[in-house]
Amino acid sequence: SYSRASIKYEFKDFKSAIQDYTEAIKIRPRSEYYVLRALARDQENQKTKSFTDKRGRVIYGTPDVLMDLTKAIEVDPNNSLAYRLRGYYKYRNKNHDGAILDLSIAIELNPKDLFALEYRGLAYRDNEGQDGTIYIDWDFTNAIKDFTKLIELDPNNSEWYFNRAVCYNLSDRIGPYTSLSLDDLNMAIILNPRYGRAYAYRASVKEELFGKGDESCEDFKISVRLGYSNANRSILYCKQWSIYFLLQFFLLI
Secondary structure, eight states: OHHHHHHHHHTTOHHHHHHHHHHHHHHOOOHHHHHHHHHHHHHHHHHHTOSBOTTSOBOSSOHHHHHHHHHHHHHOTTOHHHHHHHHHHHHHTTOHHHHHHHHHHHHHHOTTOHHHHHHHHHHHHHOOOTTSSOOOHHHHHHHHHHHHHHHHHOTTOHHHHHHHHHHHHHTGGGSSOHHHHHHHHHHHHHHOTTOHHHHHHHHHHHHHHHOSOHHHHHHHHHHHHTTOGGGHHHHHHHHHHHHHHHHHHHHHO
């Protein structure tokens, strides 16, 4: 049943794979079988869109998926993959505290788990206060630590630098971090010159540091050329700024 289920999973017949993994679990309830069935269930949901939110977006980590991962952990408390996946799904469902707990255990079991480190960093970054509006300063500090660790393990990944830059910028109120944010964005763009989102974010950081100017507007323009359409509104603002600058120039002469 296990081998047959794996073949069906590879051919994207997730419904049949779920049935075969269920049979395999009845014969021998191994931890990895529960993990594989959880993955098959999640893939089937993405394929059929059986569980969606109010906006019609597919929900990741539905209750049956989380139940399988919990069962996998009960069978084998040292299954780092089960903790990693359950933490990831909790993050996708905005259960940041739960995600941090599971991903921390996954990292304890496997300190070089890049996936777990990334999503714990994101969970720390996106975590909010109890009222849902106030971000917690120490969460930003922990997020920065996780992305710094990722950079140490994999220094050529532009995504790590970008995410740390965001954390530096968001945590500016607890330290002079905006300039560090700019340094990380420069590195992210060096590593990936087609990183449109990084250009847009760098433009915003430059505005914070130096005010509206040609450099930030140029970054917005590059971002749009690279397909990051969220910067379009900023391009319009840049044009308005250019007109204002020219008017001021002509009034002075």
